[in-house]
Amino acid sequence: MNVKEFGQMLADNPDASLNVMLPGGEFVPEHFHVTEVGRVDKKFIDCGGTRRESLSCSLQVWVANDTDHRLNSTKLNKIMKSAATFVNDDMPLVVEYGSETITTYPLGDVEVTPNGLLLVLGTKPTACLAMDKCGVQGCC
Numbered sequence: 001m002n003v004k005e006f007g008q009m010l011a012d013n014p015d016a017s018l019n020v021m022l023p024g025g026e027f028v029p030e031h032f033h034v035t036e037v038g039r040v041d042k043k044f045i046d047c048g049g050t051r052r053e054s055l056s057c058s059l060q061v062w063v064a065n066d067t068d069h070r071l072n073s074t075k076l077n078k079i080m081k082s083a084a085t086f087v088n089d090d091m092p093l094v095v096e097y098g099s100e101t102i103t104t105y106p107l108g109d110v111e112v113t114p115n116g117l118l119l120v121l122g123t124k125p126t127a128c129l130a131m132d133k134c135g136v137q138g139c140c
Helices: 003-012 073-082
Strands: 018-021 032-045 051-063 093-097 103-113 116-121
Touching: 003 073, 003 103, 032 073, 093 116
Parallel strands: 018 116, 051 093
Antiparallel strands: 032 051, 093 103, 103 116
16 A cells, blocks of 8 residues: 555544554554654665665554553544655555564555554565576575
8 A cells, every 4th residue: 555545545534543453463552653654765786686776655653551542544644744745655655563673564455444444464575586696596
């Protein structure tokens, strides 16, 4: 899901509660905060020597001990709009979450449910990007 699609879901569902479901079906506690909206510009070289770039928008989700806190769709949409100076509509959205170690999940889908909006996180497996050049047996 990209930034524009996500923003539209937030706008179409004002004041909706937000729930985040991890790939294994567990839920992030509902009193989470979005501590940052960031632009992630990654430039790298794969194992075959090809230069590559990726660009994404990252939402960092953090759980504090203030269990009365609830972030809703309207407030998150305002936060997203304030990031428009450095985040493009077509950027894919990823969510950073973890307690001791941060894991990055692609935002797979946003579902409208009777309880509000459900942010469904996906997984991103590692893979060889240079199958034709790598040379590692079994890698590709």
